[in-house]
Amino acid sequence: MTKIIEVDKLSKSYGPVKAVQDISFYVEKGDLFAFLGPNGAGKSTTIDIITTVLMPDKGTVIVDGLVLGNEDDKIRSSIGVVYQDNLLDRLLTVEENLFFRAGFYGFNKDRIRESVKNAILTTGIQDYAKQRYGKISGGQRRRADITRALINTPQILFLDEPTTGLDPQTRKNLWEVIRKLQRDREMTIFLTTHYMEEAAEADYVVVIDEGKIAARGTPFELKEKYTSDLLKLSFKDEIKGLSDLADWGITYTKAGDQFIIRLPHTTDALPILDRCRENLNGFEVLNGTMDDAFIGITGKEIRE
Amino acid sequence: MIALASRNIKLFFRDKAMVFFSLLSVFIIIGLYVLFLGNVWTSEFPNQEYAKFIMNSWIMAGLISITGFTTAVGAFGIMIQDRELNIEKDFLSAPVKRSSLAAGYLLSAYGISVIMSLIAFILGEIFILAEGGELLGIVAIFKIIGIILINSFMSVSIIQVIIGFIHTGNAFSAFSTIVGTLIGFLTGIYLPIGQLPTGVQTLIRIFPVSHSASLARQIFMDVPLKIGFNGVPEAAVNGFKELMGVTFFIGSKEITPWMSLCYMLLIGALFFAIAVMNLSKRKLE
Numbered sequence: 001m002t003k004i005i006e007v008d009k010l011s012k013s014y015g016p017v018k019a020v021q022d023i024s025f026y027v028e029k030g031d032l033f034a035f036l037g038p039n040g041a042g043k044s045t046t047i048d049i050i051t052t053v054l055m056p057d058k059g060t061v062i063v064d065g066l067v068l069g070n071e072d073d074k075i076r077s078s079i080g081v082v083y084q085d086n087l088l089d090r091l092l093t094v095e096e097n098l099f100f101r102a103g104f105y106g107f108n109k110d111r112i113r114e115s116v117k118n119a120i121l122t123t124g125i126q127d128y129a130k131q132r133y134g135k136i137s138g139g140q141r142r143r144a145d146i147t148r149a150l151i152n153t154p155q156i157l158f159l160d161e162p163t164t165g166l167d168p169q170t171r172k173n174l175w176e177v178i179r180k181l182q183r184d185r186e187m188t189i190f191l192t193t194h195y196m197e198e199a200a201e202a203d204y205v206v207v208i209d210e211g212k213i214a215a216r217g218t219p220f221e222l223k224e225k226y227t228s229d230l231l232k233l234s235f236k237d238e239i240k241g242l243s244d245l246a247d248w249g250i251t252y253t254k255a256g257d258q259f260i261i262r263l264p265h266t267t268d269a270l271p272i273l274d275r276c277r278e279n280l281n282g283f284e285v286l287n288g289t290m291d292d293a294f295i296g297i298t299g300k301e302i303r304e
Numbered sequence: 305m306i307a308l309a310s311r312n313i314k315l316f317f318r319d320k321a322m323v324f325f326s327l328l329s330v331f332i333i334i335g336l337y338v339l340f341l342g343n344v345w346t347s348e349f350p351n352q353e354y355a356k357f358i359m360n361s362w363i364m365a366g367l368i369s370i371t372g373f374t375t376a377v378g379a380f381g382i383m384i385q386d387r388e389l390n391i392e393k394d395f396l397s398a399p400v401k402r403s404s405l406a407a408g409y410l411l412s413a414y415g416i417s418v419i420m421s422l423i424a425f426i427l428g429e430i431f432i433l434a435e436g437g438e439l440l441g442i443v444a445i446f447k448i449i450g451i452i453l454i455n456s457f458m459s460v461s462i463i464q465v466i467i468g469f470i471h472t473g474n475a476f477s478a479f480s481t482i483v484g485t486l487i488g489f490l491t492g493i494y495l496p497i498g499q500l501p502t503g504v505q506t507l508i509r510i511f512p513v514s515h516s517a518s519l520a521r522q523i524f525m526d527v528p529l530k531i532g533f534n535g536v537p538e539a540a541v542n543g544f545k546e547l548m549g550v551t552f553f554i555g556s557k558e559i560t561p562w563m564s565l566c567y568m569l570l571i572g573a574l575f576f577a578i579a580v581m582n583l584s585k586r587k588l589e
Contacts, residue, residue, distance in 0.1 A: 053396045076399040087394040089311070091318040096311075103307035104398035148394075 004029040004156060004188050005050065010059030012045055019045040021211040022059075027156075027190060027204070032182050034202035035192040038298070042211040043192040044084060047160050050190075051081045064155050077105060080149030081158040086141050090134030094125065094144045097133055098151060105152045119150045123177055139170030146177060156188045157181060163195065175201070196290035209298045219290060224265065226296035227288020231261045231269045234281040241279050248275065308395075308408025309415060312382045316416050326378025329484035330371055330424070333493055337363050341494075354532030357437035361528050362548060364428035365520035366493040368421055372452060373459040373487060373513050375420040377480050379413035380467050384476045406583045410460060417456035425452065437528065444523045451523075454565065455516035458572035462512070464579040491517045491549075498547030509552050512571045515564040521550040522561060 005027040012020045020042040027033045048054035052072045061068035063075045088097040102112040128136050163171040181187045199205050200219045207215040234257050235241030252259045349355035386392045488494040490511045508514045533541050545551045552559040
């Protein structure tokens with residue numbers, strides 16, 4: 001795999017506040033990469049630096065083989081960014097917005113027309129392309145934002161908390177668009193989010209907390225490493241089951257007729273189930289979620 | 305650059321509040337004039353027949369000049385908004401030169417200022433005609449258009465330098481309120497320059513927009529004064545011109561139209577240079 005973004009020892013402070021401290025990570029080409037962290041963790045700062053709108057204090061960033069600080073305009077041509085705020089003009093129609101911003105990329109008139117048309121088709125916003133940006137709904141606005149980011153057919157698409165404040169159905173629709181871009185266009189997606197379920201769908205996750213990288217890995221690896229699974233058993237003969245568990249030295253808690261056993265790994269359930277197979281009434285294995293992993297990593301719950 | 309400028313112009317004219325507030329001081333002056341100032345002034349004229357024509361021409365000349373200035377201030381509201389709402393970020397993440405962004409904002413402010421001044425000019429002429437006056441001749445119309453172009457250039461340059469110190473929407477509203485309040489005095493429109501104390505008179509003579517007002521008055525009032533003051537001794541006519549700020553004097557020396565023009569162009573060029581210097585400094589940060 002090729003690394004399309006490499007961030008090395010990146011630091012940025014605002015006066016005494018250290019927004020990002022000495023972070024290093026990379027993103028592989030074609031991945032859906034999630035940058036996960038609570039509010040104020042340094043996600044937006046990092047994205048602002050990589051997308052060339054903020055100068056870092058220290059560290060190097062290489063985007064698609066281009067060095068940040070030396071080849072910024074080339075980087076800008078190969079990325080598309082959806083920032084946290086809605087940044088199109090409310091008093092212009094979606095299409096007017098797109099035409100205007102397509103003009104930033106040095107395209108000629110035909111190319112501008114074509115790229116606006118293609119971008120609109122990709123995200124499927126034909127129905128409200130001629131409406132004013134200020135008059136459409138939040139979800140439609142987000143879709144329009146993504147359309148704007150696609151106007152220069154970027155290699156990498158950055159999305160800074162794209163689904164914050166949207167209802168579940170709209171979020172789902174938006175995710176379909178993002179997924180499709182990754183699959184059909186082989187686009188690299190760099191996403192920041194504080195929604196666990198979104199991070200759980202990524203190919204690779206970096207968790208940032210208080211300006212430092214707290215953990216990294218695939219969602220599966222993170223869950224394996226930072227969460228425990230729960231095995232719930234119910235026995236035909238409770239007295240026997242109880243003494244068996246005690247004999248095998250397994251600690252448990254009891255809730256109603258269920259015995260709950262905490263497991264470091266999902267596979268640890270197998271020997272236990274084997275041993276008490278005869279006496280089992282039923283069982284359930286609950287996997288740790290990304291929520292649990294996040295709490296395990298940062299020691300805090302994510303709040304919106 | 306042109307794309308940004310035309311976007312800004314579109315945004316400005318679609319934002320009715322923005323257009324309204326950039327013209328607020330103009331509306332206030334019109335209101336005051338129509339309600340009572342006009343009557344007070346015209347009642348003092350010996351020849352009542354042409355009094356209205358003379359005073360309408362006088363007020364319209366002043367209004368065109370301040371329209372150029374206050375709408376240029378309003379136009380920069382878009383730049384401030386882009387900064388405050390972080391829309392600038394979207395521009396900065398695209399491969400577009402910082403200098404052409406800055407030029408785009410300047411160009412749109414200039415465009416808006418010129419367009420609004422021309423509209424004010426047309427409406428002013430209609431007003432004068434409707435009140436029984438006459439339209440300007442062709443040569444005079446072109447002279448006024450020339451003054452509008454220079455006045456807008458000068459205004460945009462001055463405001464651009466001041467805007468360099470303004471970063472928030474609140475500071476900007478404060479600035480435009482101050483401009484709106486003071487400009488009627490600084491150009492000698494609320495009260496004619498001759499009725500003000502010497503210190504204020506000096507201030508008016510220094511304020512560059514007064515010079516476009518004075519030049520515009522000379523053109524607007526040429527015909528009405530000739531017919532309205534027919535037979536009045538020249539010394540009295542000159543006295544009236546001095547009182548109303550049609551011509552400025554320093555001591556007993558009259559400031560000629562060419563001197564005013566040079567002053568405006570000089571101020572415009574000077575502030576333009578400062579603005580360009582500030583912009584290139586900002587790039588280095």
